[in-house]
Amino acid sequence: MALYSTRPAAALVEDLVTANLILAGQGVLDAFGHVSARNDAAADRFLLARNMAPGQVRPEDILQFALDGTPLDAGDRRVYLERFIHGAIYRARPDVMAVVHSHSPAVLPFTVSRSARLQPICHMSGFLGAGAPLFEIRTAAGDGSDLLVRDDRLGRALADSLGSASFVLMRGHGSTTVAPSLKLAVYRAVYAEVNARVQAQAMQLGDPEYLTPKEAEAAMASTEGQVERPWALWKAQAQS
Ligand code: MN
Numbered sequence: 001m002a003l004y005s006t007r008p009a010a011a012l013v014e015d016l017v018t019a020n021l022i023l024a025g026q027g028v029l030d031a032f033g034h035v036s037a038r039n040d041a042a043a044d045r046f047l048l049a050r051n052m053a054p055g056q057v058r059p060e061d062i063l064q065f066a067l068d069g070t071p072l073d074a075g076d077r078r079v080y081l082e083r084f085i086h087g088a089i090y091r092a093r094p095d096v097m098a099v100v101h102s103h104s105p106a107v108l109p110f111t112v113s114r115s116a117r118l119q120p121i122c123h124m125s126g127f128l129g130a131g132a133p134l135f136e137i138r139t140a141a142g143d144g145s146d147l148l149v150r151d152d153r154l155g156r157a158l159a160d161s162l163g164s165a166s167f168v169l170m171r172g173h174g175s176t177t178v179a180p181s182l183k184l185a186v187y188r189a190v191y192a193e194v195n196a197r198v199q200a201q202a203m204q205l206g207d208p209e210y211l212t213p214k215e216a217e218a219a220m221a222s223t224e225g226q227v228e229r230p231w232a233l234w235k236a237q238a239q240s
Pocket residue numbers: 033082101102103148173174
């Protein structure tokens with residue numbers, strides 16, 4: 001009985017597979033990076049693929065983890081080293097139902113620039129109005145780390161940097177996106193990358209005008225209410 005009470009909905013597992021394929025297809029994930037969803041049947045567990053390239057994930061590759069990163073049903077299958085990113089955020093943020101960790105290339109310059117700050121440049125990325133804090137791993141790990149969030153202590157430090165935002169930059173590494181649903185997490189991860197690309201272009205032209213905090217909030221409400229549309233398109237593209 002206990003076994004079945006913690007089994008996630010089949011639709012959630014299916015959507016998580018689709019999220020992996022979409023994010024790989026959109027260039028947010030490549031051979032590395034990962035996306036997880038909180039177990040809809042047990043809030044103290046999350047679902048994440050075994051250690052593999054996201055573009056090749058199938059339903060049987062989805063594993064369950066405790067929020068401290070302990071694999072619950074992996075058997076002899078290898079798991080992602082940076083799974084602590086996901087668990088620590090689910091623990092710190094009960095509102096978060098999905099997490100994307102990415103090394104996407106347009107975002108990376110904003111993790112290392114000492115002066116440029118990632119900001120909402122267009123209405124599709126209003127969620128960035130809640131801030132794009134920077135996680136400096138040196139503060140938690142000291143000098144000489146490999147920059148990876150390889151244990152729960154570093155996961156907690158990352159979750160602290162994220163705070164109440166939807167997106168956190170990771171210096172010299174990448175970013176992590178969170179959302180109250182899996183589809184929104186995918187949407188935000190895609191548009192964080194778009195925003196970074198467009199913002200860098202606008203900065204080359206010079207002195208961009210960004211969305212105000214109020215515009216960002218209003219734009220977020222309108223665009224994110226339509227998340228089913230991009231999801232349907234990206235899903236079809238990922239499966240063709
Ligand atoms: Mn990483």
